[in-house]
Amino acid sequence: MTISEALHKHEAELKGLPNVVHTGIGYKDGKEIILVFVNKKIAEQQLEKKEIIPHNIEGFETDVQLEIKIG
Amino acid sequence: MTKETVTQEQAKPETIGVINPYALVESMIGKKINWKAVHNQQKLLEDTLGMPYEKLFDPKHNSPLYAGLKLDQKTQKMVRDSSTATLSKAHDFALNVRNGSGIVWSDPGIFFEEATETSDPIQGGLGDCYFIAALASVAWARTYIIAQRTRATGTSQQAFVDMIEFFKNGASVKIDVTENLPLNSPSNSYIYCRSSETGELWPALYEKAYVFMRKGGSGVCDQLTTADYNAIAGGDPVASIATLTNLTPYYYGNNALSETEIWDKIRQNCLSYKTFNPMVAWTYSTAPAGVNYSSSHIVANHAYSILGWHYSNNRKYVVLRNPWGNTEATLNVDNGTWMAWDTPYYNGPGWWRAANLQSIDGIFALRLDTFKQAFAGFGVGK
Numbered sequence: 340m341t342i343s344e345a346l347h348k349h350e351a352e353l354k355g356l357p358n359v360v361h362t363g364i365g366y367k368d369g370k371e372i373i374l375v376f377v378n379k380k381i382a383e384q385q386l387e388k389k390e391i392i393p394h395n396i397e398g399f400e401t402d403v404q405l406e407i408k409i410g
Numbered sequence: 411m412t413k414e415t416v417t418q419e420q421a422k423p424e425t426i427g428v429i430n431p432y433a434l435v436e437s438m439i440g441k442k443i444n445w446k447a448v449h450n451q452q453k454l455l456e457d458t459l460g461m462p463y464e465k466l467f468d469p470k471h472n473s474p475l476y477a478g479l480k481l482d483q484k485t486q487k488m489v490r491d492s493s494t495a496t497l498s499k500a501h502d503f504a505l506n507v508r509n510g511s512g513i514v515w516s517d518p519g520i521f522f523e524e525a526t527e528t529s530d531p532i533q534g535g536l537g538d539c540y541f542i543a544a545l546a547s548v549a550w551a552r553t554y555i556i557a558q559r560t561r562a563t564g565t566s567q568q569a570f571v572d573m574i575e576f577f578k579n580g581a582s583v584k585i586d587v588t589e590n591l592p593l594n595s596p597s598n599s600y601i602y603c604r605s606s607e608t609g610e611l612w613p614a615l616y617e618k619a620y621v622f623m624r625k626g627g628s629g630v631c632d633q634l635t636t637a638d639y640n641a642i643a644g645g646d647p648v649a650s651i652a653t654l655t656n657l658t659p660y661y662y663g664n665n666a667l668s669e670t671e672i673w674d675k676i677r678q679n680c681l682s683y684k685t686f687n688p689m690v691a692w693t694y695s696t697a698p699a700g701v702n703y704s705s706s707h708i709v710a711n712h713a714y715s716i717l718g719w720h721y722s723n724n725r726k727y728v729v730l731r732n733p734w735g736n737t738e739a740t741l742n743v744d745n746g747t748w749m750a751w752d753t754p755y756y757n758g759p760g761w762w763r764a765a766n767l768q769s770i771d772g773i774f775a776l777r778l779d780t781f782k783q784a785f786a787g788f789g790v791g792k
Contacts, residue, residue, distance in 0.1 A: 343658050347580065354579060361649045363659035363789075366675075367666065374661055376646070407661075408488075408644035409692045409713045410428045410479075410537025 342371045345397035357390050360406045373399050376406040428711050429475045429504055430734045431455055431466055433534040438503050440597040459500040464704040470696055472497050477504035481696055488695050488711055514595040515633045519609035526556040529771055531613035532735040534602035537643035542603055542733035543713040544650035545616055547688035550717055555655055571630055574619035577656035585619040587631040602639060606735055647690035647713040648789030657791030664782045672782055673726055679790050680718050682751030689716035691788035701784045706741030708784050720748050720775040727775035738774035
C-alpha cells in the first residue's frame with residue numbers, strides 16, 4: 340500500500356477526530372509521513388482513547404501539526 | 411489503529427492575512443488603476459498608504475496591509491488585533507474594507523474574457539492569498555480544471571448561474587453561483603479578487619463560490635456579506651489545491667530539506683521547466699534571521715504559486731508568482747527570459763511558452779538558496 344492509498348483509506352476517520360481540519364503527506368528524515376493538521380493541539384491526557392490520533396497508520400508514521408494559516 | 415501521543419502543548423490557531431496593496435490603493439482612490447501605465451508605482455503606493463514601500467511587507471512595521479492583525483512578539487506568529495486605535499488613514503481604510511462599508515452588488519463582466527491563464531487571478535482586499543495562489547497554480551498546471559459550466563434560470567438570456575466544483579474530503583461539492591460581485595460604490599471597482607483581464611470574472615467567481623462553501627451555504631450563491639468573505643482570511647494553500655482539484659496534498663518544510671532535496675522535489679513535479687502538478691510556496695510570519703523581507707521585496711506571511719524551475723548562468727532558480735500580480739522579489743533573481751514547455755493534455759498538442767522575467771506581472775525567478783532561506787515551505791497536489 341502506498342502512503343497516498345493509506346491516507347485516503349483513513350482520511351475520513353482522521354477528519355472525524357476532534358480539531359482535525361485536514362490531512363496531507365509530508366517529508367521527514369528522508370521518508371514520507373502522514374500529516375494531520377489540527378486547529379488546536381490538545382495533550383493526550385485530556386483526550387479519550389478513541390480521540391487520539393494514531394502515531395502510525397498502515398506502517399506510515401504520522402505527525403500532528405497546527406493548520407497552516409497564510410493570508 | 412494504535413493509540414499514540416497527540417501533542418504536549420495547547421495552542422490557539424493562528425489568524426493570518428495580508429491585503430494586496432494595489433487593490434487597497436484602488437479602493438482608497440476609488441477607481442481602477444492601470445498599474446502598467448503608472449510610471450512610479452512605489453511612490454503611488456507610498457503616497458496613498460502613507461508608509462515607505464519597504465516597510466509595507468512585514469507586519470512588524472504596523473503596515474496597513476495587515477490591518478486587523480498583529481505580530482505576537484513572543485511567538486512571532488500573527489494574531490487577531492481587536493484594538494481600534496488609529497494607526498494611519500490607510501490602516502483605518504483597510505479595516506473598513508474588511509468591515510464592508512460602501513458595497514454594491516453588480517454583474518461587471520463575463521466568465522472568460524480570453525483563456526484560463528495563471529496571470530488572471532489577482533488577490534483583492536482580503537487576506538486569502540493562500541486560495542488565490544492555489545487558483546493561479548491550478549490554472550497554470552491543470553488549466554482545463556478551470557471551466558465555465560453554466561445553465562439558464564429563466565427565459566431571459568441574462569438569467570443564469572455558473573457551477574463551480576470543489577472537493578471536500580474527497581467528495582465533489584458543486585456550487586451554483588450568480589455573476590453578481592461585491593464592488594466599491596460608487597466607483598464599481600473590485601473589492602476582492604479580480605482578473606487581470608478587464609471584464610473577466612472567473613477568479614472572482616471561484617473566490618465567491620469558495621466563500622459560500624466555507625460558509626456552508628445552500629441553494630444559489632448570489633450575495634454574501636463581507637463577514638462571510640472575512641471569514642476565509644488566512645488559510646492553507648496546499649489544502650486549497652486539494653479543494654480545487656481533489657489531488658493529494660504534499661507538504662515540505664524548507665528547514666528540513668537541503669537545497670538539492672528542494673530542487674529535486676520541485677523538478678519531480680515539472681516537465682521541461684513547468685509544473686504539471688500545481689505547486690505553491692509560503693513565507694514566514696516575519697523575516698527569519700539573516701533575511702530582510704523589506705529590502706528583498708518578499709512579502710511576509712504570504713503564499714505564492716510555484717510555476718516551475720529555471721537555470722541560468724550555472725545557477726538554479728525557482729519560478730514563483732505573487733498572487734498580487736505585482737511585487738516581485740528583487741534579491742537574487744534572474745531577469746532574463748524563462749521558457750517553459752506547456753505539457754500536452756490528453757495526447758494533444760504542447761508548446762513552448764515564454765515569460766519575460768523583467769516585466770511586472772508578479773512572476774520572478776528566485777535563486778534556489780534564497781528560496782530555501784526566505785520561504786518557510788512549499789507544497790504540491792498530485
